[in-house]
Amino acid sequence: MNEFKRTPKPRVSELPIAAIIPEPGNSKYYSTGDWRSVRPVINKDKCTGCSLCWVYCPDTAVIKVEGGKYDVDLNYCKGCGICAEECPVKAITMVEEGED
Amino acid sequence: MECAAAAALAAKLAMVDVIAAYPITPQTHIAETLSEYVANGELDAEYINAESEHSAISACIGAAATGARVFTATCGQGLALMHELLPIAAGWRLPIVMVNTNRSLSPNLNIWGDQSDSMASRDCGWIQFFAENAQELFDLVIMAFRIAEDERVQLPVMVNAKGFYCTHVIEPLTIMDQEEVEKFLPPKKIPKYALNPDNPTTWGCVAFPDVQTEIRKQWDDALRNSIKVIREVFKEYGSLFGRNYDIIETYRMEDAEVGLLLMGYACGTCRVAVDALREKGEKVGMIKLRVFRPFPFDDLAAASKNLKAIGVFDEAISVGGVGGPLFGEVRSALYSLERRPKILGFIQGIGGRDIKVDDFIRAYYEIKSVLSGEKRIENDFMFLQVRE
Amino acid sequence: MKEMFEVRWHGRGGQGAVTAAELSVYAAIEEGKYAQAFPSFGPERRGAPVVAFSRFSDKPILIRSDIYNPDMIIVLDPTLFKNVNVMEGLKANGIAVVNTSKPAEDIIKRYNFPGNIKLGVVNATRIAMDILRMPIVNTAMLGSFVKATGIVKLETIINVVKRRFRGAAGEKNAEAVRRAYNETVFVGGDG
Numbered sequence: 001m002n003e004f005k006r007t008p009k010p011r012v013s014e015l016p017i018a019a020i021i022p023e024p025g026n027s028k029y030y031s032t033g034d035w036r037s038v039r040p041v042i043n044k045d046k047c048t049g050c051s052l053c054w055v056y057c058p059d060t061a062v063i064k065v066e067g068g069k070y071d072v073d074l075n076y077c078k079g080c081g082i083c084a085e086e087c088p089v090k091a092i093t094m095v096e097e098g099e100d
Numbered sequence: 101m102e103c104a105a106a107a108a109l110a111a112k113l114a115m116v117d118v119i120a121a122y123p124i125t126p127q128t129h130i131a132e133t134l135s136e137y138v139a140n141g142e143l144d145a146e147y148i149n150a151e152s153e154h155s156a157i158s159a160c161i162g163a164a165a166t167g168a169r170v171f172t173a174t175c176g177q178g179l180a181l182m183h184e185l186l187p188i189a190a191g192w193r194l195p196i197v198m199v200n201t202n203r204s205l206s207p208n209l210n211i212w213g214d215q216s217d218s219m220a221s222r223d224c225g226w227i228q229f230f231a232e233n234a235q236e237l238f239d240l241v242i243m244a245f246r247i248a249e250d251e252r253v254q255l256p257v258m259v260n261a262k263g264f265y266c267t268h269v270i271e272p273l274t275i276m277d278q279e280e281v282e283k284f285l286p287p288k289k290i291p292k293y294a295l296n297p298d299n300p301t302t303w304g305c306v307a308f309p310d311v312q313t314e315i316r317k318q319w320d321d322a323l324r325n326s327i328k329v330i331r332e333v334f335k336e337y338g339s340l341f342g343r344n345y346d347i348i349e350t351y352r353m354e355d356a357e358v359g360l361l362l363m364g365y366a367c368g369t370c371r372v373a374v375d376a377l378r379e380k381g382e383k384v385g386m387i388k389l390r391v392f393r394p395f396p397f398d399d400l401a402a403a404s405k406n407l408k409a410i411g412v413f414d415e416a417i418s419v420g421g422v423g424g425p426l427f428g429e430v431r432s433a434l435y436s437l438e439r440r441p442k443i444l445g446f447i448q449g450i451g452g453r454d455i456k457v458d459d460f461i462r463a464y465y466e467i468k469s470v471l472s473g474e475k476r477i478e479n480d481f482m483f484l485q486v487r488e
Numbered sequence: 489m490k491e492m493f494e495v496r497w498h499g500r501g502g503q504g505a506v507t508a509a510e511l512s513v514y515a516a517i518e519e520g521k522y523a524q525a526f527p528s529f530g531p532e533r534r535g536a537p538v539v540a541f542s543r544f545s546d547k548p549i550l551i552r553s554d555i556y557n558p559d560m561i562i563v564l565d566p567t568l569f570k571n572v573n574v575m576e577g578l579k580a581n582g583i584a585v586v587n588t589s590k591p592a593e594d595i596i597k598r599y600n601f602p603g604n605i606k607l608g609v610v611n612a613t614r615i616a617m618d619i620l621r622m623p624i625v626n627t628a629m630l631g632s633f634v635k636a637t638g639i640v641k642l643e644t645i646i647n648v649v650k651r652r653f654r655g656a657a658g659e660k661n662a663e664a665v666r667r668a669y670n671e672t673v674f675v676g677g678d679g
Binding site: 126212264265266268269270271272365368369372452454456457 | 549
Binding site: 009010011012013018019 | 207208486487488
């Protein structure tokens, strides 16, 4: 079987048989961060490490960082705001991406 | 108006009795618009939300067998799911009208337009038209009912319109009011033999080997002969509403040496390519097939006279076969011509890949280099847009 | 209008770029012109960059392929510059209209607009927030479209907008169209 190449425009000769994707979990190579027009900012001082933001994020874009706290993987965050909504101590604010 | 909305409006003006459909992108706007018409009372019809396309076409068949005027829409996997019933709809001589929004067959999962779905059903005995734009789609749907219901025809009609490029495009549309449409398309007559407990008939009974052949021939004769009715109806429509349609339409073919032959939405873009090539002094024109079934042998032979070559453009491939399905059929149809043009096939637009003016121009120069002997194309057909 | 005028609208799913392209075409058709509108076809996804197209002509439009060399681009969301090459294929001496809170000079410098492009800027987000209380800028951008090209009359766009959005919403959106028309400023190009 052809080695799977992560290219948006593969050649006939580069396609795996039946155009299957032989590599598990490869959706991580598709960055959806650019869909966002607002992004969550987590105040680490307020964060209690309860992990609810991590539980609720529909995109698994919340990651655990040092100190038992949480932060956002901006490569995937689509800016839905569910984490900010669910945070019990209101440690998360949604900020406009803005033009800068 | 959006192409899909135009198709729905045509079915509404035709005052259909029954609509049975299942949603599938990119047909959805047709089903949604019709269900809105029924819900708000603008169309007095029975709208059946079938649980699958297989059930949808079954409901259409049942309704049509009782004599109702029936409409449905589908495409792609939906049409494929209907497949086992399509010959029944036609073999039972039911004048159902379907808009098929040409969508690529899986695999892979592709919602965009190509002709693989209708081509995979080309032997199912339905009349098949191909529309180029909103106006044609609207007009062909209305004419489809008239043709289908003609006593000399009594066959279902599939009006094909390329997914997205001929469903989701918004463009100008000239319509008629209900009265004008009714003058052209009167209310449906219920045949004497229609399913009715007061006059019982038996449909779809067993046929032994000693009679199936005759049954097929009767059906084939009917589909073949329908071309006369199609021509008549096109003419009448033109005289009533000023839009003249023909079974085959030619563009700048008068002194052409090469013809670019195709069906459907890409004809518009092809005309632009023909103009560009003509500017350079190339003697080329376009042959557009509006009717695919019944196959227009005579019209095609007439349009192909004196040509050195014909490039046939398919948006599908008969996998492992003669190339594009239309290409195979055109070659076969022109085989008995005394002077056969060189016929080459080009496959493009698969899975909704955009067909550009440049694609036609490239194909034309491929044809030229084959004619001059510079080049040979294996099996006489090629994928025009492929990355090998 | 020259033979054919092609416009590419850049937005994010849910911002109404597709509707804006449609309404521009309905307006043109109402004025007796030929026009064609279509989205970049695909499954709709809120927030993802989307593209819509519209063509305008005094003659019937035959071509049905995508637009590769637009005469004009309209950018509904300035954050798109980061993710999408919105200027791809834009014709020399073409027009760009951008929704932004920054001045035109800033946009030109930041995104390397060639001097021969006529650039229009409008703070459509501000206009939409003021009038509609929502950052939906598509109707405002229609006002800018009219000012930039004059392909259709302002009044026709307003009629078409009022028909699409009935009642109070129609009035408000019409106001947004007018205000954007007045506030769009242009630099560069051939004047």
